Amino acid sequence: MKLNLLKTYTTADAILLPLFENKLKDAIDQLPATLQKQIAHLVDHKVTGKRGDIEVFHTATGKTNVSIYFIGLGEKAKLDSEQQKLMGAKTAQAIKKYKYDKVAIFPINKKENIKIMHFFALGFLLGSYKFDTYINDKKKKQHIYKEIQVISPDSKLTNTEFDELNTITQAIYYTRDLVNTPPNELTPTQLGKEALAIGKLSRQIKVTIFDDKLLKKHKMGLILGVGAGSHEESRLIFMEYKNKPTNKKPLLIVGKGVTFDAGGLNIKPTNNIEDMKSDMAGAASVLGLMQILAKLKPNLHVVGVISSAENLLGDKAMKPGDILTAYNGETVEITNTDAEGRLVLADALAYSTKKYNPEIIVDIATLTGACIAAIGFQITGVVSNNDKLYNKLETASKNCADLIWHLPLTQHFQDKVASDIADYKNWTAGVNAGASMGAAFLEKFINNHNWAHLDIAGSSWTPENTPTSHQGATGVPVHMLWELIKQY
Numbered sequence: 001m002k003l004n005l006l007k008t009y010t011t012a013d014a015i016l017l018p019l020f021e022n023k024l025k026d027a028i029d030q031l032p033a034t035l036q037k038q039i040a041h042l043v044d045h046k047v048t049g050k051r052g053d054i055e056v057f058h059t060a061t062g063k064t065n066v067s068i069y070f071i072g073l074g075e076k077a078k079l080d081s082e083q084q085k086l087m088g089a090k091t092a093q094a095i096k097k098y099k100y101d102k103v104a105i106f107p108i109n110k111k112e113n114i115k116i117m118h119f120f121a122l123g124f125l126l127g128s129y130k131f132d133t134y135i136n137d138k139k140k141k142q143h144i145y146k147e148i149q150v151i152s153p154d155s156k157l158t159n160t161e162f163d164e165l166n167t168i169t170q171a172i173y174y175t176r177d178l179v180n181t182p183p184n185e186l187t188p189t190q191l192g193k194e195a196l197a198i199g200k201l202s203r204q205i206k207v208t209i210f211d212d213k214l215l216k217k218h219k220m221g222l223i224l225g226v227g228a229g230s231h232e233e234s235r236l237i238f239m240e241y242k243n244k245p246t247n248k249k250p251l252l253i254v255g256k257g258v259t260f261d262a263g264g265l266n267i268k269p270t271n272n273i274e275d276m277k278s279d280m281a282g283a284a285s286v287l288g289l290m291q292i293l294a295k296l297k298p299n300l301h302v303v304g305v306i307s308s309a310e311n312l313l314g315d316k317a318m319k320p321g322d323i324l325t326a327y328n329g330e331t332v333e334i335t336n337t338d339a340e341g342r343l344v345l346a347d348a349l350a351y352s353t354k355k356y357n358p359e360i361i362v363d364i365a366t367l368t369g370a371c372i373a374a375i376g377f378q379i380t381g382v383v384s385n386n387d388k389l390y391n392k393l394e395t396a397s398k399n400c401a402d403l404i405w406h407l408p409l410t411q412h413f414q415d416k417v418a419s420d421i422a423d424y425k426n427w428t429a430g431v432n433a434g435a436s437m438g439a440a441f442l443e444k445f446i447n448n449h450n451w452a453h454l455d456i457a458g459s460s461w462t463p464e465n466t467p468t469s470h471q472g473a474t475g476v477p478v479h480m481l482w483e484l485i486k487q488y
Contacts, residue, residue, distance in 0.1 A: 001128060001145055002166040003121055005159050009151050011064055012104035016091055018071045018120055019108060020079075021049040026109040027070060030151075035059065039068055050074055051083070054094050069095065073108070073116075081119045081401040088123025089467035096128065096143055104149040114152070118165065119401055121150055125169045126468045126475075131180040167295050168482060172475035175281075175288035179460065179473030183260035183277040188227070188235040188308035191257055191280070194287055195237045195306065202294035204243040210236040218351065221325040222332060222343040227309035229264060229317025234309040236348060239286070241293045245301035247488045252358035252449075253481060254348050256341045256365035257283030257308030264311050264337025265319055272369075278473060279341070281460035282364035283308055288478035289485075302485060303356050307348035311340045323422045327351050328445065333419040336427035341367045342438050343426055346445040353447040360389055361451040362484070363442060364477065370434025371407075372458040379403045380477055381455040383439035389450050396483035402459070402476050408433075413440040 009015075009032055019027035024047050028036055038059045047055050051074025058067050071091050073079050095103075105121055130142035150162060178186060178194065192209045199207035212233045215224050220236065227234035235257075240250075261279040262268060268276065286304040293302060318324065322334040324343070328350040332343065345363055353361065371381040382404050384390040390406060397404045413436045419425035424444060431437050439453045459476040462469050469475070 001125060001148060003125070003148050003150050003162050005150050005152060005162045007153050009104055009106070009149070012066060012102040012149060013100035014095060014098070014103045015066060015068045016071060016103060016105045016124070017068060018073050018087065018116070019047070019049040020076045021051070021072065021074050023049055023109070030106045030109065031068075035066070035068070048072065051087070052090070054091060067098070079116070081115065081398065082403070084116050084119035085123035085126070085401045086467055088120035089127030092124045092127030093467055099143045101146045102149065103145055103147070104151055106151050117150060117152065118161070122165060122169065123468060124148070126172065129173055129176060130470050131177060131472055133177070133181070164296060167292055168479050171288040171291045172478050174291055175284045175475040175478050176473040178284040178287065179278050179281045181277070186277070186280070187232045187259055188257065188310065189233060191259065191283055191287075191306055191308050192235045192237055195239050195290075198287060198290050198294055199239065201291070202241070202297070204241050204297065205290065205294055206240045208238040218327060219325065220327045220347040220351070222327070222347045223307055223309055225318040225322070225324040225334070226258070226311050226340045226343050229312040229314035230310035231314065232310045235306070236351075237306040237308065239290050239304040241290060241300070241302045241304070243297055244299045246299050247301055247359060249359035250301040250303045250356050251485055251488060252303050252305065252352055252356055252361045253286055253289060254305040254307070254345060254352060254361065254363040255282035255284070255286035256280070256345055256363070256367065257306045258311055258341060258344060259308060261311045261338070261340065262313060264317055264340060265313060266336050266338040267313060268338065275461060275463070278461045279366050280308065281366050281456055281473065284473075285364050285456070285460070285478050285481060288475065289481045292478070292482050298486070300485060300488060303352065303358065305348050305352050307344040309344055311337070326445070330424065330444070331422040333422040333425040335425045335429070339427040339438070341365050342441045345442055349442065349445040350447070353449055358449060359488070361446055361449050362454060362481070363451070364454045364456055364481075366457045366460055367438045367455045368434040368457055370432070371455040374407070374435060375405050375458070377458040377462055379405050380459040381405055381407045381435050382452055383407050383409045383436060383455070384452040385409070385443065386450040386452070389452050392484055392487050393452060393480070395487065396480045399483040400479040402480045404480075407435055407439070407455070409436055409439055409443065413437055414443065417441050417444065
């Protein structure tokens with residue numbers, strides 16, 4: 001599905017007409033004159049524009065029937081980008097059962113900021129997604145619109161902007177598909193194949209993959225330790241994008257790719273283990289971002305890294321009490337085999353920072369349930385050692401309406417990572433701030449670079465249907481990563 005930008009309306013099965021509260025006339029004025037006459041007497045005093053209200057009226061132009069949806073956005077002063085996106089998604093949910101072929105989205109009025117149409121259209125596309133790869137019943141498949149028109153006489157609204165929005169949406173769909181794919185099919189090896197496929201989209205992307213043999217050669221004991229309990233080999237995947245960059249040092253984006261996390265010998269209980277195919281959402285986000293880079297070709301130098309393993313319970317699985325040696329030579333006491341994400345990331349961070357000397361590092365991981373306990377499923381937790389980088393993430397968050405929250409990283413947490421019998425331990429009992437503790441461990445491996453850690457344990461997965469996402473993967477934070485790197 002994609003958006004088509006048109007200056008004038010031709011035909012559609014459904015017209016989507018957002019409006020502010022008590023601004024019905026402004027909305028109707030956007031319609032073609034023939035439709036204005038037909039609809040005016042039907043909607044008078046019935047459409048308020050209150051936020052969340054969706055009213056539909058049916059009419060016809062010639063032999064063509066058309067349904068006109070008035071979508072209330074509420075008071076203009078209280079409308080933010082998150083609400084704009086949400087109303088677009090709610091509209092998609094409201095009309096999906098009718099399976100229209102052509103849908104047209106109209107502007108609110110002649111003067112309104114184009115950002116409203118941008119976020120409304122984005123929400124509509126996100127709300128239209130459904131993962132149906134393994135569904136055989138055609139009636140239950142996702143409906144694919146033949147055309148989604150965005151009507152804008154305003155010359156300021158360009159095809160370039162909506163081409164970018166289409167590309168971002170397709171990357172979010174792709175990311176969702178990866179995370180939703182069952183773990184018997186999406187293995188570390190398959191993630192490598194996905195990276196190679198994206199590499200074929202652009203000459204600017206170079207893909208390098210470390211298999212178990214190369215991981216052993218580079219002495220990456222943490223990744224290998226996590227994957228030791230599985231018959232599937234682990235993978236460390238590098239995707240280097242370079243296209244006449246304006247940034248002098250690369251931007252390093254590192255994703256956790258545990259394709260199934262049983263918890264290891266510290267096995268997860270029922271009600272926690274069923275959705276653990278999603279523990280590679282950080283890796284999927286890196287692939288989604290690289291797909292955007294391949295298609296939009298910005299003048300940047302970006303390195304995407306995926307550290308991938310399965311955390312299972314085979315006879316060679318790591319055990320509580322083991323001591324593993326990281327790529328950088330430092331030792332880690334294993335106190336909890338279910339704190340494995342920080343282990344696969346640590347080797348990746350230590351190696352990548354040394355090899356690429358990046359300007360910034362952003363790691364993305366479904367790292368802790370503690371992050372969900374602290375801020376819920378809708379918000380990404382962020383720990384950063386650099387205010388400038390965090391401020392850029394805040395700007396990126398606002399530009400895509402994906403929410404973030406700054407979590408603390410104090411000396412208290414940093415001290416608690418120390419082990420009595422090794423350099424560090426991967427989990428510390430009695431410290432309740434698990435999201436900050438996970439970040440404190442990762443900080444030991446970033447080699448003093450500017451860094452942000454994104455804990456997407458909640459924001460990358462929804463346990464129930466929401467307006468913007470069917471139950472399952474959300475695709476967060478692909479859009480935010482793109483909005484971040486655009487600032488360099």
